[in-house]
Amino acid sequence: MSEVRLSDVDLNLLYIFQVLIEELNVTKAAIRLDVSQPAVSRSLARLRDVFDDPLFIRTSHGLSATTKTLELAPVLKETLAGLERLLQPVNFIPQTSQRRFVLSTTDFGSLTVLPKILDVFQQSAPNATLDVKSWNEDVAQELDQVDIDLAVAVLSKEPPTGVRAMRLKSDRMVCLARENHPNIKTALTLEGYLQANHVQVVLGRRAYFAVDRELERLGHKRHVSLQLPTFVPAARVVKDSDLLLTVPCLFAQDIMATIPGLTMHQLPFKSRDFDYSMIWHERFQHDPAHQWFRGLFRKAFIDEAI
Numbered sequence: 001m002s003e004v005r006l007s008d009v010d011l012n013l014l015y016i017f018q019v020l021i022e023e024l025n026v027t028k029a030a031i032r033l034d035v036s037q038p039a040v041s042r043s044l045a046r047l048r049d050v051f052d053d054p055l056f057i058r059t060s061h062g063l064s065a066t067t068k069t070l071e072l073a074p075v076l077k078e079t080l081a082g083l084e085r086l087l088q089p090v091n092f093i094p095q096t097s098q099r100r101f102v103l104s105t106t107d108f109g110s111l112t113v114l115p116k117i118l119d120v121f122q123q124s125a126p127n128a129t130l131d132v133k134s135w136n137e138d139v140a141q142e143l144d145q146v147d148i149d150l151a152v153a154v155l156s157k158e159p160p161t162g163v164r165a166m167r168l169k170s171d172r173m174v175c176l177a178r179e180n181h182p183n184i185k186t187a188l189t190l191e192g193y194l195q196a197n198h199v200q201v202v203l204g205r206r207a208y209f210a211v212d213r214e215l216e217r218l219g220h221k222r223h224v225s226l227q228l229p230t231f232v233p234a235a236r237v238v239k240d241s242d243l244l245l246t247v248p249c250l251f252a253q254d255i256m257a258t259i260p261g262l263t264m265h266q267l268p269f270k271s272r273d274f275d276y277s278m279i280w281h282e283r284f285q286h287d288p289a290h291q292w293f294r295g296l297f298r299k300a301f302i303d304e305a306i
Contacts, residue, residue, distance in 0.1 A: 009050060011083070016043045017055075018080055021073050025062040092288035094125040101128060101293050104135045104151040106203060108231040108251040111258075113152050113276075116300035136203040143281040149290060151279040152297065154248075156210075164285065165277045166294075168301045172273050173211060174252050175265045176238050176245040183242070188265035190220070197225040199234050199243045211246050214271050235259055248274075 016033065023029045026044070030037045048055055051072070056063035065073070101121075105113060110132055121130055135153045139146065143163050152168065159165045175188055183192035200209065215222060226243060228234045235255045238245045239262050247255075252264045278297050284290040 010046070013043055013047055013050065014076060014080060016040065017047050017072075018076055020044065020056065020063065021065065021069060021076070023062075024056070024065070028062075092292055094128070094292060096127065097125050097289065098127045099125075099129075099289055100131055101289075102131045102133060102147055102149045104133045104139050104148045105153060106135050106231060108248065109135065109152050111232065112250050112254050113297070113300075117296040120296055120300075140279060143279070144283075149280065149284060150293060150297070152276060153279065154274055155277050155279070159279060162282045163279060164282060165279045166298070167275045168278050168297060169250075169276045170273050171248045171250050171276060173246050173267060173271045174249045175267055176235060176247055176252050176255070176262050177265060178239050178241065179261050179263055181242060181244075181263070183244075184263075184265065188268050190268040193244065193268050194220055194222055196222075196242060196244045198222050199226040199228060199237055199245050200224045201231050201234050201245075201247070202227045202229060210274070211267070211271060214269055218269060231255070235262065238262065 016029070019029045019032055020026070020040070023032060026040050027037055030040045033040065044055070051068060053068040054066055055069045056065060058064075114132070118130070121128070133148065135151055137153075137156060139148065139151055140153075140155060140159050140163060143151070155165060175193065177184055177188070177196075181196075183196045185192075194215075212222070226234075226237065228237070231247060231251055232255065234245050235247075236259060237243060239259055246267070249264075252262075256262045256264060278294060280290065280294065
């Protein structure tokens with residue numbers, strides 16, 4: 001027999017072969033396949049050429065499988081089942097899934113975003129795992145290389161090619177201070193803001209912030225005397241010092257409920273609003289499990305009528 005390449009074989013022949021094995025009768029196979037008996041006979045002739053074997057022997061009762069066919073039968077059945085799985089749409093069933101979903105966000109995101117989706121996640125997918133990893137702006141550039149399904153963060157620039165982003169909510173910056181701060185009487189003034197020392201949360205390599213650009217535009221500069229990599233410790237430092245912390249309003253509201261003794265103040269100068277975005281790599285776009293995961297965040301924020 002000459003060498004057979006898969007590209008030279010009509011894969012429909014394999015299904016006809018399987019039906020012939022099950023029916024052991026050309027007429028019955030034709031009825032089941034909804035084709036003519038001569039069409040099945042022609043397909044059988046082609047199968048004999050492909051496998052270089054008679055495959056079936058005619059008897060008074062129909063067909064009898066050759067040894068070759070008996071050897072091929074279990075492999076053929078498994079192969080066809082695999083092809084069916086390959087071609088059928090993949091369904092994601094949260095209730096039975098054991099998938100590990102990896103979310104990247106800041107500690108602020110963990111404090112503010114996670115409570116919005118965690119109960120639904122655990123109830124809908126009780127056997128799945130949610131793994132939260134830290135976020136910095138470099139992650140957006142590395143989503144094609146890192147083990148992260150989804151990130152929720154603020155993007156200071158357009159995501160790179162191959163990375164998708166969806167706006168979830170807008171926010172604005174405010175200032176956190178301890179109660180009875182000496183620089184704040186009834187309201188935080190620009191003079192009081194500039195006279196105070198500040199703590200700054202630095203994520204990744206970022207060293208210059210939007211609030212500083214706004215101050216620079218007005219001809220002013222604040223003094224950052226402490227830098228920290230996460231938000232919650234920064235808020236605790238502010239509670240026990242005269243430092244000021246400029247943070248997103250959502251974080252300020254949530255942390256004040258957790259750490260008593262903090263007060264929130266509007267910034268004494270204009271500052272641009274910004275968006276929280278949901279970010280993921282293009283390779284996950286059509287993954288049913290990932291679509292479900294993204295939907296949890298989308299629904300959580302849509303329900304807030306944003």
